[in-house]
Amino acid sequence: MTAPQEQVGAIVLAAGQSRRMGSAKLALNVEGVPMLARTLAAVREAGLPLLLVTGGHEATVRAVAGDAPFVRAEAYAQGLAESLKAGLRAAPGDWGAALVVLGDMPFVQAETLRALAQALASGAMAVVPVQGGRRGNPAGFARSVWPQLMVLEGGKGARGLLDALGVVEVAVADAGVHRDLDSPGDLR
Numbered sequence: 001m002t003a004p005q006e007q008v009g010a011i012v013l014a015a016g017q018s019r020r021m022g023s024a025k026l027a028l029n030v031e032g033v034p035m036l037a038r039t040l041a042a043v044r045e046a047g048l049p050l051l052l053v054t055g056g057h058e059a060t061v062r063a064v065a066g067d068a069p070f071v072r073a074e075a076y077a078q079g080l081a082e083s084l085k086a087g088l089r090a091a092p093g094d095w096g097a098a099l100v101v102l103g104d105m106p107f108v109q110a111e112t113l114r115a116l117a118q119a120l121a122s123g124a125m126a127v128v129p130v131q132g133g134r135r136g137n138p139a140g141f142a143r144s145v146w147p148q149l150m151v152l153e154g155g156k157g158a159r160g161l162l163d164a165l166g167v168v169e170v171a172v173a174d175a176g177v178h179r180d181l182d183s184p185g186d187l188r
Contacts, residue, residue, distance in 0.1 A: 006096025008117040008140070010048045011087035012039060014065070014103035015055025015076035024057035027064050030106050034064045038106035045110035048099065048117055053087040061103075081152035088146050097121070099140040100158070107176030108138065116140050119168050126158075126165040129177040135162075135169065136177025 014026055014036055026036035033041075043050045052068045054061050055076025062070065073086035084100060091098055097120035099113060112129055119127040120140045127140040139158055141149060145165055149158055 006143070007049060007092075007094050008097045008099065008120045009091060009095040010043045010046075010050045010099045010101045010113065010138075011084070011091060012036075012043060012050055012052045012068075012101045012103055013080065013083045013087065014061045015053050015073045015083040015086075016080075016104070024060040026057065026103050027060045033106075035106045036061060036064045036103045039101060039103050039108070040065060040068060042106075042108055042110045042113060043101060046113035046117065048113060049092070049095070050101075051087055051091055052103075053083045053090075055083060079154040081154055084152065084158070085150055088149060095143065097140060097142045098146075099127075099138045101138045102180060105137055105176065105180045107174075107179045109172075109174045109176055112170075112172045112174040112177060113138070115170050115172060119170050124168040126162055126167040127170055128162060128167050129172045129174065130169040131172050131174055131177050134178060136172075136174075137180070138177075139167075141165075 027034050030038055052065050052070040053073050054070050055073040071086055071090035073083040075082040099116055116127045125142045125145050129136045
């Protein structure tokens with residue numbers, strides 16, 4: 001259970017190598033704004049403290065992110081799990097839970113982030129948005145289950161743990177929870 005004085009934060013994963021895109025995708029413009037800047041703006045609008053996880057294209061990512069607090073995932077090339085673990089290790093001690101926000105999902109709405117954070121603050125061990133009958137991103141986790149996330153490896157996210165943790169599905173009217181931008185075709 002997340003104690004009321006503990007905060008829900010957002011760990012923004014921005015450490016990927018953008019192999020499918022062919023360039024530092026988080027700096028590419030989406031509707032006139034760099035992809036990562038849109039993602040960070042939603043987190044800020046939701047009122048969540050954030051921690052950015054960098055790795056691949058670090059200088060470019062940091063330039064887009066401005067003064068956002070960050071940690072470098074030294075083993076970022078080994079996959080998403082290593083970036084997640086770097087973020088969890090560096091998260092502030094007063095965070096009782098965290099949303100794991102993907103930097104390449106710039107259409108997730110601040111309202112969705114607030115709803116997920118509220119579910120965590122109300123005691124959920126794990127949360128996930130559901131839109132149109134399908135689970136999306138970002139997922140969120142109470143600090144008490146972070147040790148289970150610390151054993152993930154490679155490109156595996158936490159999807160396999162969600163049901164075991166008794167995930168709370170939060171219904172949202174936000175198609176952005178299904179839309180990540182991985183390739184040039186996704187930008188069109």
